[in-house]
Amino acid sequence: MTEVRRPDDMIRITTPELAEAFIDEQIALIREQVGEKKVLLALSGGVDSSVVAALLIRAIGQQLVCVHVNHGLLRKGEPEQVIEVFRNQMKANLIYVDATDRFLDKLAGVADPETKRKIIGGEFIEVFAEEARKLEGIEFLAQGTIWPDILESEAGIKAHHNAGGLPEDMKFELVEPVRILFKDEVRVVGKQLGLPDNMVYRQPFPGPGLGVRCPGAITRDRLEAVRESDAILREEFAKNGLEGKVWQYFTVVPDFKSTGVKDGKRTFDWPCIIRAINTTDVMEVTVEHLPDALIDHLVQRIITEVPGINRVLYDFTPKPPATVEYE
Numbered sequence: 001m002t003e004v005r006r007p008d009d010m011i012r013i014t015t016p017e018l019a020e021a022f023i024d025e026q027i028a029l030i031r032e033q034v035g036e037k038k039v040l041l042a043l044s045g046g047v048d049s050s051v052v053a054a055l056l057i058r059a060i061g062q063q064l065v066c067v068h069v070n071h072g073l074l075r076k077g078e079p080e081q082v083i084e085v086f087r088n089q090m091k092a093n094l095i096y097v098d099a100t101d102r103f104l105d106k107l108a109g110v111a112d113p114e115t116k117r118k119i120i121g122g123e124f125i126e127v128f129a130e131e132a133r134k135l136e137g138i139e140f141l142a143q144g145t146i147w148p149d150i151l152e153s154e155a156g157i158k159a160h161h162n163a164g165g166l167p168e169d170m171k172f173e174l175v176e177p178v179r180i181l182f183k184d185e186v187r188v189v190g191k192q193l194g195l196p197d198n199m200v201y202r203q204p205f206p207g208p209g210l211g212v213r214c215p216g217a218i219t220r221d222r223l224e225a226v227r228e229s230d231a232i233l234r235e236e237f238a239k240n241g242l243e244g245k246v247w248q249y250f251t252v253v254p255d256f257k258s259t260g261v262k263d264g265k266r267t268f269d270w271p272c273i274i275r276a277i278n279t280t281d282v283m284e285v286t287v288e289h290l291p292d293a294l295i296d297h298l299v300q301r302i303i304t305e306v307p308g309i310n311r312v313l314y315d316f317t318p319k320p321p322a323t324v325e326y327e
């Protein structure tokens, strides 16, 4: 198949009407490419794979098989939302794999950030390939490749993960219905396809998930502290009108402890670091300064609701010199 490229004169998709026209066009193309055959998709719940899933469900319904791998490093409520939206509401053919134990067992005792990332990426492909092998008659693999991915891979900035790094013997023809779109256009199309706002407009979330926000060797209790504090932060940002305004915000729970006191007794627990940043290109970021009252409220909630935390810190460091994530 010749590689589809974005036409130089393509109008930016900014309205529901333009999105609808794109959707109609893609549905016809997908049906023409796939016919009666089956298509496999790794559905993470991120913007790109969710929009691809919604498009394919419209185009070919039950011929699409979605696989959602829960690596145990997702944010609170994410796997549940994928099941609710795609299986319950859109009636998709969805295979849900809870691989939490597999991932966390492999990651146990591994402190080096690059090794952690490699284990998470490698294990993901292994779990996905295992599921794919159980299925019969799959000839196509759908991917949420977008136009910047193509441009970056051509510029040598990023390796284009063609076929998701699957083993050599697993050959699929690719279906990439959003490959000529920029991110903002993917969101407009996703909204038009009826995906919920918190899925379409969500903040960036790294592939290795909460694993990079649990620096050093991941333990289940510290990972849970990251997940719970992140959920509190997101809830408070939504309540205070900051959702969609601040580019990215999250919590980190480093692997050191400090002394504290609770109910007259000495504690020895972790700190929780809050990071909230703004950027346009992620090369340089500035720090979002929160109102004092919100900081106080966040501190109170996190130290009372999250087991294992006895301090809350705020990261005031821009990028450079600090990267957005801690690993």
Ligand code: XMP
Pocket: 204, 205, 206, 207, 208, 248, 282, 319, 322, 323, 324, 325, 326, 327
């Ligand atoms: P850094 O930490 O490099 O992050 O300043 C820049 C942006 O990239 C996101 N990020 C990732 N996204 N896989 C991803 O899909 C990754 O491994 C990864 N690491 C960082 C980060 O959240 C920030 O938005």
